[in-house]
């Protein structure tokens with residue numbers, strides 16, 4: 136059944152309405168576990184839209200295997216998705232910087248509070264992001280080191296290529312995931328694909344992972360595929376590729392490629408002079424898991440990330 | 454006056470973006486003033502331009518106390534301002550959420566790092582800032598409660614109010630917060646406007662900075678004494694929210710006194726024109742903030758009132 140989580144009246148004959156689809160078992164006992172699958176916080180990230188559709192399609196096809204409550208929230212920022220805007224239109228606001236929200240605050244903070252209240256008490260939440268329009272990401276789970284012990288085991292169930300445990304930054308304490316973890320709802324952040332596009336293969340991969348996670352939680356009893364054993368990044372180095380020169384970036388590697396230190400990964404070109412402004416080389420050996428898709432770059436623009444081996448991290452620590 | 458490019462960034466198709474500092478006097482790093490960091494902060498740019506004009510005259514007449522250097526950076530955001538964008542022209546990130554910055558990081562982290570390297574280590578840091586909610590304020594000085602702030606120093610600007618705000622996670626990456634962390638006394642000054650030039654409040658802001666610099670012994674200048682500031686904590690402000698969406702008719706403006714039961718605003722049906730809701734003052738006090746745009750949604754904070762305290 137489709138429910139409204141929160142609705143706010145807009146100035147002229149419309150409501151900003153956050154909706155979810157709740158799937159219940161055929162014969163509820165009242166003791167079911169609950170999982171929230173949520174996406175669309177950033178209006179330019181669309182990979183999660185296909186995941187929501189495909190997950191619901193599978194659950195509806197075999198309702199007899201649903202043994203728990205599945206809440207699917209395809210669009211936390213419906214105005215943004217509808218108008219190709221990453222933030223919340225009118226406010227120039229990153230919606231993932233206002234959680235947990237407050238009833239006393241401005242409209243969007245009130246809305247954030249309603250969303251958190253609705254998810255409170257769930258046994259699991261998966262928040263699906265799709266990078267941004269600039270970068271393509273290999274399917275990965277990102278976990279704050281504060282919650283790594285609890286969340287890494289779940290991260291291994293969800294069929295991603297790797298699990299990135301990163302250090303805490305105060306500014307990230309305003310995210311939905313941080314706020315939910317804080318109130319005891321284990322929340323995994325998935326990053327995959329690229330903004331404004333849907334990568335179907337990644338969608339199928341994550342749906343398989345969600346079903347596997349739901350099976351582990353006792354929410355799904357249907358068949359599941361064998362999931363990937365992800366690389367966990369906590370003991371590995373991550374190499375960043377940032378542009379030094381402005382221009383047009385053309386990559387020479389694909390996501391998932393293994394590279395050696397010093398390999399040429401791309402070039403920054405100058406279309407006015409016909410010169411190569413900069414040759415981008417791999418700072419470490421490893422696997423390319425982030426790659427820039429949007430060609431126009433400034434100094435500082437992120438061009439890619441490489442997941443190094445265990446030895447690199449040991450060297451880094453020494 | 455010495456003019457110096459403190460940071461530059463080349464662009465793929467546009468001219469190089471240069472951040473310029475104007476320096477007055479010689480000696481210890483006494484005060485640094487930063488104007489527009491977001492592309493819509495036109496009033497902040499204007500205030501800085503007027504301040505630079507005034508400081509140039511004052512320096513020529515020997516009014517800067519020797520041993521002090523004052524730096525003014527009028528704009529960090531003109532690359533966005535010139536094309537009508539509020540945030541960074543390429544990826545829409547906010548430079549004022551990137552401090553202290555990182556010189557090997559992403560573009561806006563690099564800009565923030567380049568600017569912060571130049572503005573840190575001053576005794577006093579003053580930023581002309583803007584707020585994310587659309588509306589206007591009584592001119593005031595705002596400080597972050599980091600445990601290092603000094604409200605008594607803030608009152609020396611002679612603006613009517615000093616507001617102390619408890620930092621939230623998103624505030625920890627602002628210039629004001631990081632100035633304080635690096636032991637600069639940091640103040641943010643809010644005038645009435647952001648996107649438009651308001652002459653009266655711009656004059657007030659320039660006068661407030663000159664008054665502060667004089668009182669700190671950095672300038673020799675004859676000032677009017679200004680207001681005796683009232684210090685308030687942000688959470689003491691009484692917030693008033695809408696209960697419907699529609700066309701907003703503002704009846705009370707920042708600085709006005711109101712009594713309990715006064716009608717502050719009306720919200721009209723957008724098609725039929727009748728009043729859907731009257732927004733009533735729940736307390737006696739002074740309007741600190743009022744929503745300005747002609748439309749409102751439900752549940753929006755449209756007024757903040759400084760409650761009058763009866764002793």
Ligand SMILES: [Zn+2]
Nearest residue numbers: 177180264265
């Ligand atoms: Zn996102």
